[in-house]
Amino acid sequence: GDSVTQMEGPVTLSEEAFLTINCTYTATGYPSLFWYVQYPGEGLQLLLKATKADDKGSNKGFEATYRKETTSFHLEKGSVQVSDSAVYFCALSSGGYQKVTFGTGTKLQVIP
Amino acid sequence: DAGVTQSPTHLIKTRGQQVTLRCSPKSGHDTVSWYQQALGQGPQFIFQYYEEEERQRGNFPDRFSGHQFPNYSSELNVNALLLGDSALYLCASSSEQGYTGELFFGEGSRLTVL
Secondary structure, eight states: OOEEEEOOSOEEEETTOOEEEOEEEEOSSOOEEEEEEEOTTSOOEEEEEEOSTTOEEEETTEEEEOBTTTTBOOEEESSOOGGGOEEEEEEEEOSSTTOOEEOOOEEEEEEO | OOOOEEEOSEEEEOTTOOEEEEEEOOTTOOEEEEEEEOTTSOOEEEEEEETTEEEEEOSOOTTEEEEEOTTSOEEEEEOSOOGGGOEEEEEEEEOSTTOOSOOEEOOOEEEEEO
């Protein structure tokens, strides 16, 4: 079945540091890939998505590229801010309908 | 425009009891999915409702059941509660016709089973 593996946290970075959170997936067919974010006290929300190979999703300075050859969708940001502190979930959707499979989440803490 | 709303936000039950959680989808959405998020884990898909029918189900026992009403709102019922059912239950809504891949989540109902 479908599965998502992402790097374990927590990840602690200083403000303005470079961020990478690794994500790899296993899926049948050609999944759509997502990064969702859960800020403290808030619901999950979509951060960015990519629907086909080589697509780059981007939002709020975050980027991720759909790499079919390595089945990866790593999240990057060039300069993190304290406000980026949250839990980040890599996810995929495949096979029709709207079921989304999530990774276990990576907690990011950015310190001033 | 109200987003996805869930109730109650917190509740405590004892083993063997039954619980009902409620969800109102975002305006214009007709599909509701339920997820269970254990502490420190990612959300796990329970099932999805569309046109008042369960059309897809994850790996959860029959103790977990649901319903969708004509106004698209939904309920999740869990019978014979176990300690392991303690989790955050998330409702997500989307539109069948205008699906872009994005699910809209509520803030969840946190269930504690003692």
